[in-house]
Amino acid sequence: MLCKFTGSTFDVTWLIYRGCSRHHWFGRYCSGRCRPVNELYQKHETEINEILSRYPENFKRSAIMPLLFLAQREKGFVPQEALAQIADITGVSETDVASVLGFYSLFQETPGGRYRIQVCTDLPCALRGSETYLKNLCEALGVKTGEITEDGLFSVEAVKCLAACHRAPMFQLQGDGEIKYYENQSVELTMQIIEGIRASVASEKEGKHG
Structure with missing residues (x-):
């Protein structure tokens, strides 16, 4: 001690x-x-x-x-x-x-974005296109797996089983003390979610300075 x-x-x-x-x-x-x-x-x-x-x-x-x-x-x-x-x-x-x-993927060992997008890439999810989805999502955000976006809001991570193999591609979103799950995803759907979060954060900042 x-x-x-x-x-x-x-x-x-x-x-x-x-x-x-x-x-x-x-x-x-x-x-x-x-x-x-x-x-x-x-x-x-x-x-x-x-x-x-x-x-x-x-x-x-x-x-x-x-x-x-x-x-x-x-x-x-x-x-x-x-x-x-x-x-x-x-x-x-x-x-x-x-x-x-x-x-547990709920715990993080390294710094990340305010919001962590955690994509399951285990074999069952990979067979449903999760690896391609992850690659294309990273390209859309301009980052590599494990990196943080320029605005500091998002990091994209590959994780193990999230217990939703039958609804892959899917990801677990951690941020602001909350954990949410999004299933049957495409890059387009995910980018809509991301832009919605960005808009919410921008509105939050305006409210503080307003």
Whole structure:
């Protein structure tokens, strides 16, 4: 567990493995000069304690997913340092947290656009034209897979199964804290959706400056 010891003549951070209290991150601080330096917990203490309260004491690992969503909310992706912080809060290894992060397309490991267009390219979807759809969509937006549009609003990503193989081409749209699904897509239909979002964002900006 990361704790910071401050003395009169020195200030140094030590790595201590659960030497203070198993409840260290659950709102109880150890005595003396030791205090937590878990930035995620410090920033969202009330919300994290509420999340942890949903689960039995021996099943804090069940909080990994909501904590990943919490870490992702601020920047639109989960920064690397959050893995160790979530591991410390839930009492699991950093590898355990990373395995959850990597498994679900709902979580992002790298920065992207405000809106992420995630196209399933698994074999069943590919047989229904998803790879061609993805290629043509990228061309229409002037980006490559994984890149962000010039206005910073959209990134296009290839992902694994989204459970709608029979309605491919399809994509999952993540942005502004929402997740939406669009099925039986063509590039023309998708561009209409994109232009609608752009118009909404422009209207939003005008409202703020109006």
